[in-house]
Amino acid sequence: MSKTTSGDFTKTAGWLDWYTGPSQPRFQLPAGAVDAHCHVFGPGAEFPYAPERKYTPCDASKAELFALRDHLGFARNVIVQATCHGADNRAMVDACRASGNQARGVATVRRSITDAQLQELHDAGVRGVRFNFVKRLVDFTPKEELMEIAGRIAKLGWHVVIYFEAVDLPELWDFFTALPTTVVVDHMGRPDVSQPVDGPEFALFLQFMRQHPNVWSKVSCPERLSVTGPKALDGEPAAYRDVVPFARRVVEEFPDRVLWGTDWPHPNLKDHMPDDGLLVDFIPHIAPTPELQRKLLVDNPMRLYWPEEV
Numbered sequence: 001m002s003k004t005t006s007g008d009f010t011k012t013a014g015w016l017d018w019y020t021g022p023s024q025p026r027f028q029l030p031a032g033a034v035d036a037h038c039h040v041f042g043p044g045a046e047f048p049y050a051p052e053r054k055y056t057p058c059d060a061s062k063a064e065l066f067a068l069r070d071h072l073g074f075a076r077n078v079i080v081q082a083t084c085h086g087a088d089n090r091a092m093v094d095a096c097r098a099s100g101n102q103a104r105g106v107a108t109v110r111r112s113i114t115d116a117q118l119q120e121l122h123d124a125g126v127r128g129v130r131f132n133f134v135k136r137l138v139d140f141t142p143k144e145e146l147m148e149i150a151g152r153i154a155k156l157g158w159h160v161v162i163y164f165e166a167v168d169l170p171e172l173w174d175f176f177t178a179l180p181t182t183v184v185v186d187h188m189g190r191p192d193v194s195q196p197v198d199g200p201e202f203a204l205f206l207q208f209m210r211q212h213p214n215v216w217s218k219v220s221c222p223e224r225l226s227v228t229g230p231k232a233l234d235g236e237p238a239a240y241r242d243v244v245p246f247a248r249r250v251v252e253e254f255p256d257r258v259l260w261g262t263d264w265p266h267p268n269l270k271d272h273m274p275d276d277g278l279l280v281d282f283i284p285h286i287a288p289t290p291e292l293q294r295k296l297l298v299d300n301p302m303r304l305y306w307p308e309e310v
């Protein structure tokens with residue numbers, strides 16, 4: 001049955017709802033594993049979607065996120081503000097507060113935010129801001145405004161999460177490398193995985209990480225990057241094989257600067273909705289040893305989001 005969008009909202013035409021009844025992963029996550037990239041959507045009746053949004057999703061509540069966390073075997077979540085909520089962080093903050101210290105947040109803020117409001121976000125569990133450069137998702141924000149925000153949040157010990165497409169890295173390079181914080185790249189900067197892993201586009205991304213030790217990467221979203229699959233559906237134990245060489249390269253070269261997340265509820269997928277249990281089974285293909293798995297899923301996210309517990 002199709003999922004609903006509550007309140008005065010209608011889902012974007014063709015919207016794919018998140019997968020109901022995900023399988024039990026075959027891969028057993030290490031104790032204390034963190035799903036370091038996921039979202040909540042609304043519910044729209046309680047937390048309205050932003051007027052400037054580029055899509056209207058089905059609702060995906062904090063209770064549904066926490067149920068998925070428990071089902072898959074994660075201990076914690078990092079909830080990233082989705083663009084459908086603009087700079088209204090209430091749904092994400094509400095989820096962080098309700099998690100009992102088991103969730104941290106990454107917010108979207110404008111330069112008009114006050115220091116008191118930033119402190120309030122911090123108290124709720126926010127530890128970063130997201131700068132989104134994917135043109136289909138957001139309108140342009142001047143870089144000088146973003147740099148001002150980065151300077152302010154640096155004082156709180158937060159980091160900047162950046163989301164961009166691989167073809168835009170050359171143009172954004174100077175801005176990214178001038179950021180004064182830890183910088184976390186979403187989904188490996190969205191490589192075109194039909195190009196060779198040793199080709200010039202991905203080489204530039206690896207160079208970006210190599211030259212800048214403050215840059216981390218999420219090795220997430222194979223379901224978004226894959227061209228030839230196979231899809232994480234129908235019990236497939238080795239999904240998205242075309243993404244594996246890219247993610248594995250990053251994990252093996254930068255084991256202390258990688259994060260992984262489900263990206264539930266998978267906004268804007270057009271082709272299929274993955275079974276999140278099978279998505280977890282992708283992890284040992286990109287992090288083949290227990291040590292790499294522990295760094296990716298526990299040590300690294302804990303250092304970034306719960307340093308006081310490390």
Ligand SMILES: O=C(O)/C=C(\CC(=O)C(=O)O)C(=O)O
Pocket residue numbers: 039081082083084137163186263266267268
């Ligand atoms: O969930 C993601 O990371 C990717 C997204 C959505 C997004 O970033 C957002 O709405 O904020 C995408 O590629 O459409």
